[in-house]
Amino acid sequence: MKRALNGETLAKIDRIVDAHRGELGPVKLMLHDVQHELGYIPFEAMEKIAEAAGVSVAEVFGVVTFYTQFTTEPKGKHVINVCLGTACYVKGSQAILDQVCELTHTAVNKTSEDGLFSVDATRCLGACGLAPIIIVDGQVHGNLTDPKVLNHIISEIKLSEGIVL
Numbered sequence: 495m496k497r498a499l500n501g502e503t504l505a506k507i508d509r510i511v512d513a514h515r516g517e518l519g520p521v522k523l524m525l526h527d528v529q530h531e532l533g534y535i536p537f538e539a540m541e542k543i544a545e546a547a548g549v550s551v552a553e554v555f556g557v558v559t560f561y562t563q564f565t566t567e568p569k570g571k572h573v574i575n576v577c578l579g580t581a582c583y584v585k586g587s588q589a590i591l592d593q594v595c596e597l598t599h600t601a602v603n604k605t606s607e608d609g610l611f612s613v614d615a616t617r618c619l620g621a622c623g624l625a626p627i628i629i630v631d632g633q634v635h636g637n638l639t640d641p642k643v644l645n646h647i648i649s650e651i652k653l654s655e656g657i658v659l
């Protein structure tokens with residue numbers, strides 16, 4: 495679904511692009527700044543970045559789709575990354591992913607209808623010694639072998655958002 499961006503959002507994109515205009519290799523910097531500011535990278539931002547960097551929109555889109563840190567869809571208020579790397583997977587991360595999806599009513603690599611949660615299945619997150627792990631809003635939770643712990647983490651978020659359990 496294509497969303498029309500409002501003037502304020504377009505102005506933010508323009509400020510970011512202008513701040514990096516003329517730099518060498520600015521595409522990733524601009525993309526990072528846009529995503530940091532907006533939470534995702536809309537197509538309009540890719541068009542402006544391409545123009546400022548003197549490259550095609552296809553090249554910018556290629557960068558966005560190559561790097562997993564970039565997203566073209568808005569994320570939920572709370573982002574949950576579930577590691578499916580080898581160490582985590584052999585210690586049960588698929589069951590964790592299934593439980594996260596069930597508890598948040600969110601499909602894998604999607605955002606819940608209420609915009610509260612995004613659930614992303616990821617490759618190795620670099621904390622194999624703590625396997626299995628998830629990252630919730632930037633905070634690492636390791637050694638998640640007890641389903642009750644995951645239930646507690648999600649319940650705490652819901653309670654903080656005023657959702658009655």
